[in-house]
Amino acid sequence: MFLSYINELIAFLETYSIVVKEFADDVKMYVKIINDVNLLQLQHAIDSLLISAEEWQLTVDKCRVLNIGHLVLLPELKIQNKVLPNVNSVCDLGKNVTNYLSLSDHVCDIAAKAHKRASLICRCFVSRNTDLLVCVFKVYVRPLLEYNSVIWSHSNIHDIDAIERVQRLFTKRLHGLHNLPYKLRWCPPCQMV
Numbered sequence: 001m002f003l004s005y006i007n008e009l010i011a012f013l014e015t016y017s018i019v020v021k022e023f024a025d026d027v028k029m030y031v032k033i034i035n036d037v038n039l040l041q042l043q044h045a046i047d048s049l050l051i052s053a054e055e056w057q058l059t060v061d062k063c064r065v066l067n068i069g070h071l072v073l074l075p076e077l078k079i080q081n082k083v084l085p086n087v088n089s090v091c092d093l094g095k096n097v098t099n100y101l102s103l104s105d106h107v108c109d110i111a112a113k114a115h116k117r118a119s120l121i122c123r124c125f126v127s128r129n130t131d132l133l134v135c136v137f138k139v140y141v142r143p144l145l146e147y148n149s150v151i152w153s154h155s156n157i158h159d160i161d162a163i164e165r166v167q168r169l170f171t172k173r174l175h176g177l178h179n180l181p182y183k184l185r186w187c188p189p190c191q192m193v
Contacts (some may be wrong), residue, residue, distance in 0.1 A: 009052050009088075016045040023093060039075050046077060066090050067099055095148050107159040114144045114166040128175040137170055 006022055013020045018031040018041055027049070030043050053060045065077055065086045078086045089098040089105055096106040118141050125133060145163055168182055 009049070012052065013045050013048060018042055018045050020045075026093070028092075031163070033075060034106055035184050039077075042075075043077055046079060050079060064095070068101060093148075104156060104159055107156075107162050110144055110147070111162040111166055113164075114141050115169070117141050118166055118170040119143060122173050123170070130174050130176065133174055137167075141166065141170070 001008050006027070009027070010020050010022055013027075013029065018029050021028045021030075027047055029042065029049070031038050033042070033162050035054075050060060052058075060079065063079055065075060065084045067074070067086065067091075074086060087099075089096055091097075095103065096109055097103065098105055119135060121133065121136050121140065125136065127133065145166060171177055171182070
């Protein structure tokens with residue numbers, strides 16, 4: 001039923017020569033701003049979005065402006081006479097994106113969450129069974145590290161090290177593996193991959 005609201009809206013907004021993307025109840029509008037005409041097109045699209053939302057009794061919230069690339073023009077886009085905040089990063093569908101399309105912030109966030117969860121596993125489980133703890137790690141920590149990994153595909157060495165450090169520290173805390181070098185901790189029966 002919700003798609004009936006959105007599909008008409010998307011077709012209508014595209015008449016303003018802007019790009020509109022949707023996912024579930026999220027709508028993203030963007031345009032390459034070269035001059036004031038492009039900025040005006042985007043503002044008219046936002047105004048039309050508000051009119052349509054009022055008509056269909058939908059709320060429009062969590063709106064922000066993310067300038068991608070070098071900042072040539074600081075646009076002042078408005079919703080209901082309130083200026084939209086210009087931000088340097090935004091959380092979109094579970095991943096943090098910066099204005100230079102760097103996902104390093106996202107990698108740092110998920111690595112921090114994974115560290116916390118791995119530490120909880122070590123504190124909460126009394127068992128010294130390495131295979132059991134590795135299985136728990138695979139179930140509760142790895143999904144955090146792998147969520148949307150196709151999109152943020154770690155190409156930066158710093159990001160790869162941040163992700164790898166979670167596994168490295170977890171295996172170091174396992175019973176009987178503390179004094180072993182990482183490459184030996186990596187081998188069966190403690191195979192993490």
